[in-house]
Amino acid sequence: MTDLDRIDxxxxxxxxxxxxxxxxxxAERVGLSETPCARRLKRLESEGFIDGYRAVLSRKALQLGVIAFAQVRFSVHDRALSDRFEREIRGISRILSCHNISGTADYLLQVVARDLDEYGEFLRDVLRTLPGVTAVESMLSLREIKRDSGLPMA
Structure with missing residues (x-):
């Protein structure tokens, strides 16, 4: 993999x-002509610095008014159980992110829902029924201060 210079x-x-x-x-923004810029872009993509491109959707327009952070705990720490849990989590679109964490919980999930009733149903019917889950503690976002704005490039 190539080291990133100022232009990259x-x-x-x-x-x-x-x-x-x-x-x-x-090219204009970074001070290059188009051809070298296109070559650098292809290199950055092929070397894996760019995972993909996507649109940032509006939660408000999609009527997803609730963001919840759920700490998930297991009582038994079995690798096969964790693997099953992680496989199932990947298939649930309502879960925006999942992190295996240290501390008193095993996983931290970011979940979206239309409203509190929908989140409550999701918690009861989906999250608490996943393999290994013995406890879930939810924290509700009251207001989003900063949305994912990309990785730091400094």
Whole structure:
């Protein structure tokens, strides 16, 4: 893998803000002509610095008014059970992220729902029934201060 120079970092930062930016505009922003910029972009993609491109959707427009963080605990720490839990989590679109964490809980999930009733049903009918889960503690977001804005490129 290549070390990132100042221009590579500037390109990655610009693309995190606008993944649909045309190569011509990207080249102008980082001070390159189009051909070298396109070559660098292909290299950054092929070397795995760019995982993909996607649209950032509006939770408000999609009427997903609740963001919850759920700490999930297991009473038995068995590798096969954890693997089953992780496989099932990957298939649940309502779960935006899942982290295996240290501390008193085993996993931290970020979950979206239309409202509290829907989140309560999800908790009861889905989350608490997953393999290994013995306890779930929820924390509700009252207000989103900062949304995922990309990785730091400094």
């Amino acid at each position: 970092r500037a390109m990655l930062a610009a693309l995190q803000q606008d993944g649909r930016m045309p190569v011509a505009k990207l």
